Amino acid sequence: MSKYMSLVLVFIFLQLCISPVSLAANYNFTVKSGMDIGSLTLDLEREEESFSEIVGVSLTRIGEFIYSSNDEEVGLGGEYLPQRKTIKKDAEPFGFYSIYALAGIRENIYFLRGKIGYNFFIPPQSQVVDPGISTTGGIYYGSSIGCNINDFEIEILYGVNNATITEENYNKTDQLRYSRFGFNMGYRF
Amino acid sequence: MKRFLIIILIIITAGLIMSGCSPEFFGALPGNNESYSSSSDINYSEGEMIVVLENNQPMQEISVDKKKEVMNEELSTQRQYLKSHGFKIDNILSNSQSIESKVELSTKIKEKILEDIGYINLVDYTDKDYKNFNEAKNEVKSLLENKGYKVKYIIRNYKIKKVDSTYSGVSKQDNLKKMHSDQEWNYEMIRAPEAWEGVRGNEDVKIAIVDTGIDVDHPYLENFVDVDSGVNILALRDVEDQDREKLDDNNVDDKDGHGTHVAGTISSYDKVSGIMKEASLIPIKVFPDPGQENVEGDFYDLLNAVIYATETGVDVINMSVGGELPKNNLEVDKFIADFDANLNIAREEGVIIITAAGNNGESIEGSDYIFYPASSPYTIAVGAVEENKQKADFSNDGVGLDVMAPGVEILSTAPIDLDHTNYEDLRHPEDEYLMYMSGTSMAAPHVAGVAGLMRSANPNMTVEDIEYMLKDAAKDMGNEEEYGEGIVDAYKSIRNRVKTPYF
Numbered sequence: 001m002s003k004y005m006s007l008v009l010v011f012i013f014l015q016l017c018i019s020p021v022s023l024a025a026n027y028n029f030t031v032k033s034g035m036d037i038g039s040l041t042l043d044l045e046r047e048e049e050s051f052s053e054i055v056g057v058s059l060t061r062i063g064e065f066i067y068s069s070n071d072e073e074v075g076l077g078g079e080y081l082p083q084r085k086t087i088k089k090d091a092e093p094f095g096f097y098s099i100y101a102l103a104g105i106r107e108n109i110y111f112l113r114g115k116i117g118y119n120f121f122i123p124p125q126s127q128v129v130d131p132g133i134s135t136t137g138g139i140y141y142g143s144s145i146g147c148n149i150n151d152f153e154i155e156i157l158y159g160v161n162n163a164t165i166t167e168e169n170y171n172k173t174d175q176l177r178y179s180r181f182g183f184n185m186g187y188r189f
Numbered sequence: 190m191k192r193f194l195i196i197i198l199i200i201i202t203a204g205l206i207m208s209g210c211s212p213e214f215f216g217a218l219p220g221n222n223e224s225y226s227s228s229s230d231i232n233y234s235e236g237e238m239i240v241v242l243e244n245n246q247p248m249q250e251i252s253v254d255k256k257k258e259v260m261n262e263e264l265s266t267q268r269q270y271l272k273s274h275g276f277k278i279d280n281i282l283s284n285s286q287s288i289e290s291k292v293e294l295s296t297k298i299k300e301k302i303l304e305d306i307g308y309i310n311l312v313d314y315t316d317k318d319y320k321n322f323n324e325a326k327n328e329v330k331s332l333l334e335n336k337g338y339k340v341k342y343i344i345r346n347y348k349i350k351k352v353d354s355t356y357s358g359v360s361k362q363d364n365l366k367k368m369h370s371d372q373e374w375n376y377e378m379i380r381a382p383e384a385w386e387g388v389r390g391n392e393d394v395k396i397a398i399v400d401t402g403i404d405v406d407h408p409y410l411e412n413f414v415d416v417d418s419g420v421n422i423l424a425l426r427d428v429e430d431q432d433r434e435k436l437d438d439n440n441v442d443d444k445d446g447h448g449t450h451v452a453g454t455i456s457s458y459d460k461v462s463g464i465m466k467e468a469s470l471i472p473i474k475v476f477p478d479p480g481q482e483n484v485e486g487d488f489y490d491l492l493n494a495v496i497y498a499t500e501t502g503v504d505v506i507n508m509s510v511g512g513e514l515p516k517n518n519l520e521v522d523k524f525i526a527d528f529d530a531n532l533n534i535a536r537e538e539g540v541i542i543i544t545a546a547g548n549n550g551e552s553i554e555g556s557d558y559i560f561y562p563a564s565s566p567y568t569i570a571v572g573a574v575e576e577n578k579q580k581a582d583f584s585n586d587g588v589g590l591d592v593m594a595p596g597v598e599i600l601s602t603a604p605i606d607l608d609h610t611n612y613e614d615l616r617h618p619e620d621e622y623l624m625y626m627s628g629t630s631m632a633a634p635h636v637a638g639v640a641g642l643m644r645s646a647n648p649n650m651t652v653e654d655i656e657y658m659l660k661d662a663a664k665d666m667g668n669e670e671e672y673g674e675g676i677v678d679a680y681k682s683i684r685n686r687v688k689t690p691y692f
Contacts, residue, residue, distance in 0.1 A: 040691055044684070051692040090657075092690040124690035129649040132388075133686060165687050169387030169646055174687050 027075075028188045030153055032062040038180025040086055042165075045172045053086040060182050064102065073104045077115065079140075081161070082122070084178065092124030096161045096178065098140040109149060115142045121163035121176075132169045138162030148188065157182040231513050233345040234487050236315035238322070240329060241527060242267070242308040243339040257296050260303065267308060267338075274332055277313035279426050281493055298500055298534065305530040307341055311426065311489045341527075342520035346487045349512040351401065351447045351476060352545035352560065352630040372461060374576050375595035379635055381464050384679035388646045390465030396455055396641050397498040397506045398634075399491070400448030402441045403472040404604035409459045409622060410452055410470070416441060418501055419472035422490045441472035443604050445479055446612045448472060450626050451509050453602030454634035455641065461602060461623060464638020464679065465645070473498055475510060488512065488524075491562070492531055495542075499535040504644045506535070507637035508568070509545045509630030511560030525561065532567035536652050541644070542568040543637040545629035547585035564589040569640075569656060572673060573597060573632040580671050584629050590673040591656075592663050596632030598625045639679045646683050658685035 041052045059082065066075035079098040085091045100117025119140035127133045142159030163176040251259050264280050271278045282299050302309070312329055319325040326343045333340050376382060395415070402421070405414050419441035443449045452470050456463035473494045475486040491510065498506045515521050532542055547560035563570035566589070573584040573596020580586065581597050603616060603624035617623035636659070643655050662681035666672035 042688060042691060044687065047684070051688060053692050086691050088692055091692075094691070126650070126654060126690050127686070130647040130686055131649075132646050167387070167684065167687055170684070171387075172684075176691075 027065065027067045030062075030064045030066060030186050030188045032060075032064070032153060032155065032184040032186025034060050034062075034155070034157075034182050034184030036060050036081075036157070036159075036180040036182030038178055040084070041177045041179075043175045043177075045174055046170065053088055053091075055084050055086050055178065055180070058082075058084050060184060062184060062186065066102070068106060071106050073102075073106055073111065073113070075102050076100070077102055077117075079119075079159075081178075092126055094124050095122035096120065096137070096140070096163070097122070098161065100140055100142075109147045111146055111148070113144045113146075115144070115159070116140070119161045119163070121161075123163075123165075127165070132167060134166045134168060136164045136166070138164060138175075144184075146184075151188045153184075153186045153188055155182075155184045155186075157184060231515060232348040234348060234485065236313055237346040237487070237489075238312050238314070238326060238329065238343050239346050239489055239524065240310045240312050240333070240343050241306065241341040241524070242310070242333065243341050244303045244307045245339065256300060260296075260299055264308070267310065270336055271310075271312060271329070271332070275317055276329070277316070279311040279313075279489075281309045281489075281496060295500065298496065298538075301534045301537075302496070302531065305534060306527040309489075309492065309527070311346065342523040344518075344520050344524050346489050347512060347514055348485050348487045349475065349491050349510050350486075351445075352509050352511055352548055352628055352633075372600050375599060375635065376462070376464070378574075378576075378578065378595055378676065379464075379639065380678050380680040381638075384639075384642055384683055385466060388642050388683050390456060390467045390638075390642055390645045392467055392469050393648070394465070394505070394641045394645045395469045395471055395501070395503040396465075396637060397471045397473050397494075397501065397503040398448055398452050398455070399473045399475055399494045399498065399506060399508045399510060400443075400451055401445035401476040401478075402443035402448050402474040403452045403470060404443045404449040404602070404606070405441065405472070407449060407453075407602055407604065407622065409457045409461055409602050410449070412458070413456050413468055413470045414452070415469045415471050418469075419474070420497055421474040422494045422497065423474060423477055423486065425493065426490075441474050443472070443474075443478075444606060445476065446603055446607050446624065447476070447509070447626075447630065448474070449604045450599075450601045450624065451507060451630060451634045454599060454631065455507060455638045457602050460620060461600065463601075464635055465641045468638075468641055468645075471498070471501060471503060486510070488514075488528070492528060495531055495535055499538050499540055502538075503540055505541045505543060505637050505640045507543050507634050508562065509628075509633045511544060511547060511563055513549075514561050525565075528562060529565050529567055532562060532565050536567050539652060541637075541640045541652050541655055543633050543640060544568040544570050545633040546570045546572045546590055548573075548583040548628050548630075550581070550583045550585050558587045559585045559589050569636060569659065570673070571596075571629060571633040571636045571677075572671075573627070573629045574666075574672075574676060578666065578676060581627070581629075583627070584632075586671045588670065590670065592636060592659060592673045592677045593666065593675060594632040594635035594677050596629055596635075597627045599627065599631040600625050601631070636677050639677055639682055642679060643683055643686075647686060650686070654689070658682050658689050661685055661689060 037057050038055045043050050061080045064077035082095040083093045085093050096119045098119035100115045102113050102115045104111050104113030117140050120137040121135050123135040144155045144157040146155035161178040165174045268278050314325045421438045424438035456465040456468035475490045544563035546563045569591045572593045573581040574593045575597045615624040659682050660674040662678045663675035665675040
């Protein structure tokens with residue numbers, strides 16, 4: 001699945017590079033960092049049960065290649081979301097890293113972007129060492145608004161990461177969803 | 190002024206009298222520590238005392254290769270010293286003790302016991318002519334202190350008992366009806382059949398059954414019993430005890446029936462099933478066979494059993510045994526703290542310890558307590574429920590109760606060669622290899638089986654994880670002091686591996 005998604009993203013990226021937008025545009029690389037707060041939801045397949053819990057404020061790191069014209073932009077990005085923890089006592093840390101394509105519109109210094117891609121899942125240690133459990137990533141999507149002031153970028157992001165936890169013993173797949181609001185700041189090179 | 194002084198004197202006198210009457214006051218007095226027992230039913234081994242000495246030599250200061258030598262030398266010195274004064278002595282860590290013939294106690298475990306507890310000795314003074322326990326205790330204490338030892342405490346060697354019930358509320362005819370559904374009601378209550386869809390246990394999961402032994406030739410058990418790893422703890426004591434010397438430390442066969450019944454609930458096959466479809470059952474015998482009344486299991490044996498099981502590398506210990514210890518007694522409290530430390534050493538080695546809460550629920554009205562070691566924070570204490578999910582009348586409740594499991598008229602394995610006449614009436618009328626028993630002793634192995642299933646699903650699960658998941662998955666039954674976290678749920682406990690890292 002992840003290999004398939006990577007190929008799709010490379011294909012999208014190549015398409016973008018030769019698109020009319022990119023021909024008339026300039027490109028930049030932006031590095032951003034910020035904080036987000038969100039919630040984690042687990043849907044158990046067999047039990048038809050759902051659990052939800054707040055995830056405390058956590059660090060986000062983002063890197064994006066963006067081709068932009070005066071009023072449009074496209075690009076590719078990557079995001080690293082380490083060490084998330086729900087507020088439950090003794091909760092274990094988990095995380096994600098994502099690769100995605102983005103497209104957006106610009107108005108003066110302001111922008112509105114949509115992002116879609118694939119995220120890999122970093123499971124908690126107890127699930128890493130559990131021979132009966134396997135995990136995979138899932139679809140990542142999000143949207144953001146922000147502005148560029150000189151070479152600096154400020155962004156408010158809503159993103160959703162997905163993962164699948166498979167209980168091999170019972171052949172059950174359970175869905176994990178992490179949705180969050182983030183505030184990121186960065187520098188454009 | 191004079192009247193004022195008289196009033197003050199009266200108040201002070203009254204205060205002194207009142208404080209003098211409190212058990213704590215007596216408990217703090219040296220030599221009087223055995224005066225206060227909460228129950229006259231608390232039994233102890235005559236002529237025996239547990240003497241715990243502080244370890245004065247920090248083990249980290251000794252090089253690794255010298256540690257064992259230093260420890261053994263010290264143990265030998267203590268032994269020779271008390272022997273020279275006419276006492277018989279046994280030390281759990283002693284090299285000469287025959288526990289070493291079964292399993293070499295590692296320096297690591299010895300070191301932990303020495304650091305967390307100290308030198309645990311059993312002193313037998315039956316050959317000495319003392320008027321009472323206190324006289325013997327004071328003599329031993331002064332002898333040791335004169336030699337420079339720091340005595341932590343000295344207590345009587347209290348006895349333990351099987352936690353089976355005398356409950357007899359059903360006839361064989363009623364039991365026949367149960368036969369038609371076999372063990373369905375109790376296993377379905379804890380959702381074992383659903384758990385088996387994915388996890389059935391395996392032979393790598395070792396379950397120690399600290400009990401009366403196991404019928405090693407039982408047709409529904411024999412393939413699961415690891416006789417070589419089993420031990421008769423009663424035979425290990427290195428004192429010149431004629432009754433114990435007759436025992437064979439390799440003989441773990443069960444003539445009583447209690448341990449075999451417990452074993453069958455954890456794992457059995459053919460006409461019955463355990464909670465685990467496969468496991469390695471290690472019998473650790475702490476009770477004698479019927480007819481050996483001169484030998485009885487006690488807390489020293491139980492301490493030894495936990496150390497042995499830990500060293501054997503078991504995953505789970507089922508202790509459907511326990512007992513009452515005197516309350517408001519400083520020295521007994523110190524012993525409990527040391528026993529807890531021993532249980533914690535086992536826990537740190539990855540051993541899950543399941544205990545029966547006790548069957549005095551009916552007899553001690555209004556007195557909420559559970560047996561020791563069930564009341565220890567390092568064990569999972571199990572109470573019993575009936576088929577209607579109500580707490581069994583006999584099941585002890587109180588602070589420290591963790592979970593509930595079926596414990597009334599439980600069908601499980603019975604030794605064919607049963608010497609215990611009290612149990613004969615409990616046999617299944619159509620299958621002499623089976624019998625029905627009731628008690629928290631029967632509830633505990635349900636939970637031990639679930640813990641074993643969890644370990645087989647993921648051998649890397651920590652004790653804390655298993656304990657948390659078991660309790661989290663339990664079906665809430667309301668009153669926590671009566672039901673703990675509720676009735677254990679095998680399927681949900683295993684599935685909790687998906688949920689609990691996050692929620």
